[in-house]
Amino acid sequence: MDIKEMDKVTPMREKSSCLLDSYSRRAFLGKAGAGAFLAGASGLLSPDLLGADVVPDPGTYQPLDLAKKVRIGVVGGGFGASFQWHLHPNCIVQAVSDLRTDRRNKLMKVYKCDRSYESLEKLVLDEEIDAVAVFTGVPDHARHCIAVMNTGKHVICAVAACFTLDEAEQLREVKERTGLKYMMAETSYYRLYTIAARDLYNQGAFGELFYSEVEYYHPVDEAFRRRYWYYNGKPTWRYGYPPMHYPTHSTGFLVGVTKERLTEVSCLGLCAPEMEGYGTGRNQYDNPFNTGVALMKTDRGHICRCNKVNAGTNAGERAQWFGTKMSFFMPSYVSGQPFRMHGPQAPKWTKLPDYLQRLPKPMRVKTGHGNSHTFLTHEFIAAIVEDREPAIDIYESLAMTVPGIIAHQSALKGGEQLPVPSFDRAMS
Numbered sequence: 001m002d003i004k005e006m007d008k009v010t011p012m013r014e015k016s017s018c019l020l021d022s023y024s025r026r027a028f029l030g031k032a033g034a035g036a037f038l039a040g041a042s043g044l045l046s047p048d049l050l051g052a053d054v055v056p057d058p059g060t061y062q063p064l065d066l067a068k069k070v071r072i073g074v075v076g077g078g079f080g081a082s083f084q085w086h087l088h089p090n091c092i093v094q095a096v097s098d099l100r101t102d103r104r105n106k107l108m109k110v111y112k113c114d115r116s117y118e119s120l121e122k123l124v125l126d127e128e129i130d131a132v133a134v135f136t137g138v139p140d141h142a143r144h145c146i147a148v149m150n151t152g153k154h155v156i157c158a159v160a161a162c163f164t165l166d167e168a169e170q171l172r173e174v175k176e177r178t179g180l181k182y183m184m185a186e187t188s189y190y191r192l193y194t195i196a197a198r199d200l201y202n203q204g205a206f207g208e209l210f211y212s213e214v215e216y217y218h219p220v221d222e223a224f225r226r227r228y229w230y231y232n233g234k235p236t237w238r239y240g241y242p243p244m245h246y247p248t249h250s251t252g253f254l255v256g257v258t259k260e261r262l263t264e265v266s267c268l269g270l271c272a273p274e275m276e277g278y279g280t281g282r283n284q285y286d287n288p289f290n291t292g293v294a295l296m297k298t299d300r301g302h303i304c305r306c307n308k309v310n311a312g313t314n315a316g317e318r319a320q321w322f323g324t325k326m327s328f329f330m331p332s333y334v335s336g337q338p339f340r341m342h343g344p345q346a347p348k349w350t351k352l353p354d355y356l357q358r359l360p361k362p363m364r365v366k367t368g369h370g371n372s373h374t375f376l377t378h379e380f381i382a383a384i385v386e387d388r389e390p391a392i393d394i395y396e397s398l399a400m401t402v403p404g405i406i407a408h409q410s411a412l413k414g415g416e417q418l419p420v421p422s423f424d425r426a427m428s
């Protein structure tokens, strides 16, 4: 769910040549040879990370084959109008769609595209489209992504991947049957601080990362409800939406850094203050909560405290990660917590590396949600051009989404600890 002020906060499982892994590998190989990267992976820090006031080389963009173009269709002219498909050298915006005329027009203007359709259902029939960006409401995501893949097109979808466990199963089945690319546009994955944490994790800087606190605070006040809960006087999908069914901006900070899986969850829910729209029979989800606070266990025996809070006076998406060798604190403009890395061997960076260098030149622009939008745009296009799985593939997406679905069930049972089913690829 969008929240403009959050932007103020911030200025590898299969054929995993995924963008960042390959970038960090290249940066290390370039500086110190293969040995340094491998040493980093086994727990020895590269000399690059140890020096005072050193900001490591972020790595540079390796141009893709410009002869290969991805013709994309963009659906959903709210949040879906804030990506950079038109700036990517390997992408052509072939068509756009929204049920609403005003939003169709907006998409056509933003993406400089003169072909539009009245619905996703019509757009997917266009044989000149290779891939579709689905930015519709969460309860429609699985249905829409399945419709896209069933017409032979790759798909990138806004979070969360799905609303139910049945949908998770169907999504995985269609993706595996068709072999098309599926990616979830999880913004926390490419926040610049998350990129730093992931690179450091992959280089062994954390030691054992045994505990994390991941959180997303989004006050749903009167003004927000008036703006987003109704359209033409009718409730939208956001009306009374259960917070833990939107967990990925929190869970993404752990799954997106370590790739571990959340296997058990105990969650408490509440509604504070008493608020219109929450409670049994008061919304289409029968959801009583605007706040969810969960304790989760991982497949590596680690602990994660995961919050999704739609009330109160905090705002922002952030994490703090605790390892045996160092801890890493993302900043919070509300609490005043500065960016900090702590521990005897923690890097002494004065600022983040300039990760925008990893993008094609026209994409090095300021974007929303911690500057993640250009990275998401590029990763999806690059995965198609290079014919590899995207970094946030179907398995990572479901590993970020499903624990929240179970957390909500746990909260409805007063915090009972429940197992989280795995939707990973079955090992052959």
Ligand SMILES: NC(=O)c1ccc[n+]([C@@H]2O[C@H](COP(=O)([O-])OP(=O)(O)OC[C@H]3O[C@@H](n4cnc5c(N)ncnc54)[C@H](O)[C@@H]3O)[C@@H](O)[C@H]2O)c1
Pocket (backbone or CB within 6 Å): 001, 002, 003, 075, 076, 077, 078, 079, 080, 097, 098, 099, 100, 103, 118, 119, 120, 121, 135, 136, 137, 138, 140, 158, 159, 160, 185, 186, 187, 236, 369
């Ligand atoms: N940080 C983030 O990752 C982030 C931020 C904001 C929103 N989102 C997600 O992005 C998605 C879109 O958010 P939003 O705020 O724009 O929501 P929204 O409900 O305002 O917009 C969804 C749009 O999809 C259109 N739509 C629905 N069904 C359609 C169909 N069959 N064909 C064509 N158009 C259709 C609607 O008309 C609407 O304009 C949501 O899933 C939301 O959760 C993510």
